[in-house]
Amino acid sequence: MPALDDDDSFPSTPGKTKIIERGPHHRHHHHHFIFARHSLSSSLFLWTLLFLALLASYLSLRSFLHTSGRYLSSSFATLNFDNQVRASAEPSRSDGLVVLVTGAAGFVGSHASLALAKRGDGVVGLDNFNSYYDPSLKKARKSLLANQGIFVTEGDINDAKLLKRLFDLVSFTHVLHLAAQAGVRYAIENPDSYVHSNVAGLVTLLEACKNADPQPAVVWASSSSVYGLNDEVPFSELHRTDQPASLYAATKKTGEAITHVYNHIYGLSITGLRFFTVYGPWGRPDMAYFSFTRNILQKKPITVYRGKDHVDLARDFTYIDDIVKGCVASLDTAEKSTGAGGIKMGPAQYRIYNLGNTSPVTVPTLVSILENYLKVRAKKHLVEMPGNGDVPFTHANITLARVELGYKPKTNLEEGLKKFVKWYLSYYGYGSRKGKNW
Numbered sequence: 001m002p003a004l005d006d007d008d009s010f011p012s013t014p015g016k017t018k019i020i021e022r023g024p025h026h027r028h029h030h031h032h033f034i035f036a037r038h039s040l041s042s043s044l045f046l047w048t049l050l051f052l053a054l055l056a057s058y059l060s061l062r063s064f065l066h067t068s069g070r071y072l073s074s075s076f077a078t079l080n081f082d083n084q085v086r087a088s089a090e091p092s093r094s095d096g097l098v099v100l101v102t103g104a105a106g107f108v109g110s111h112a113s114l115a116l117a118k119r120g121d122g123v124v125g126l127d128n129f130n131s132y133y134d135p136s137l138k139k140a141r142k143s144l145l146a147n148q149g150i151f152v153t154e155g156d157i158n159d160a161k162l163l164k165r166l167f168d169l170v171s172f173t174h175v176l177h178l179a180a181q182a183g184v185r186y187a188i189e190n191p192d193s194y195v196h197s198n199v200a201g202l203v204t205l206l207e208a209c210k211n212a213d214p215q216p217a218v219v220w221a222s223s224s225s226v227y228g229l230n231d232e233v234p235f236s237e238l239h240r241t242d243q244p245a246s247l248y249a250a251t252k253k254t255g256e257a258i259t260h261v262y263n264h265i266y267g268l269s270i271t272g273l274r275f276f277t278v279y280g281p282w283g284r285p286d287m288a289y290f291s292f293t294r295n296i297l298q299k300k301p302i303t304v305y306r307g308k309d310h311v312d313l314a315r316d317f318t319y320i321d322d323i324v325k326g327c328v329a330s331l332d333t334a335e336k337s338t339g340a341g342g343i344k345m346g347p348a349q350y351r352i353y354n355l356g357n358t359s360p361v362t363v364p365t366l367v368s369i370l371e372n373y374l375k376v377r378a379k380k381h382l383v384e385m386p387g388n389g390d391v392p393f394t395h396a397n398i399t400l401a402r403v404e405l406g407y408k409p410k411t412n413l414e415e416g417l418k419k420f421v422k423w424y425l426s427y428y429g430y431g432s433r434k435g436k437n438w
């Protein structure tokens, strides 16, 4: 029986190497071979080590440069931001106010910021540039402000860190709080945005104000819509405001309650302004006078809502310059907040004013004024008021604002719309039509 070769007697175990011994000669060669393999693999090992070490130092150097570069550029950005905020906040007259304007790239915010800067107050703007309506209009307003040395930082009033940073950088004497989710009917589509800006954002802003030392006096935009289903006319600050007709109105009414709490607990000086359908150049594209103008010029139909029994809707349309005067007068007459760093020192001022025009105009009349200036007939679709938040009319009693603020609106709808249309035609490049219309 042939001897079974040991090597073949067992199937090789996976992973185990068989050592074959073939006598001394073989063994020598084998050692030589092993030695060569050894020296080859150890030098390969060394080279690999060297390579890895080089690679590691390259990578760490790169990441160091990257991090320090980023750190340096972010430090420069921080420094740049701080300098811009401080420079913008510097009043150019000796007793100038130092005002944080929220919603500064908005319609009322941009006009108010310009008016304040023009008389020598320091103004820092804050705006989130959201896309509720064309943000390019907001950017254009921002450039207008930048030309007057006003810096508008891009940020949300819900950003507590950013607010703290601004208050750490600047001792604001006043906050003009105009940032909000506006629009009555849009609340049906996007209710959350109203809670986000008009409730949560307001609280975040008031927290920053009450923590500041010194605390600023706060003037903010409420709305004529808080009168809701009230049918006593003209609307007085003494009338009921507990029957809102839209979520928008409800969040503004909530704002009045929330600001009262901060006044009561922390001694913040508060002035709430109930604006009545503000219009004018650089206005809001979502509002009727603006979208009607666009559609009329583009020969597109417009929808004109009507109330019950075909009664025309009416608004106490108020021109932007009059509203700005009311805002500035409110800032000038606001008493100081009494608290500091979150602690109340004594009772503080709490005021609410109507800022309207006192002469309501129907929506069809608004349309015919526009038709007249645009020299185009509107394609009107008369539609029953859809019940999505509108009230049939607004009409302001402004006695309180007149007596306490010296507020006196002086632009009627015809004059105001003339200025608006002139701006609209030039801004949207209807330049050649100008001569024809004016």
Ligand SMILES: O=C(O)[C@H]1O[C@H](OP(=O)(O)OP(=O)(O)OC[C@H]2O[C@@H](n3ccc(=O)[nH]c3=O)[C@H](O)[C@@H]2O)[C@H](O)[C@@H](O)[C@@H]1O
Binding pocket: 182, 183, 184, 222, 223, 224, 225, 226, 275, 276, 277, 278, 286, 287, 288, 289, 302, 303, 304, 305, 306, 313, 314, 315, 363, 390
């Ligand atoms: O005074 C206020 O408190 C409010 O004024 C305006 O709200 P509104 O009066 O509804 O202003 P527009 O949206 O310009 O509407 C004006 C009138 O035109 C009517 N309208 C609007 C849009 C439309 O397509 N058709 C139409 O007939 C409305 O029903 C309303 O009677 C602003 O949009 C709100 O942000 C502000 O808070």
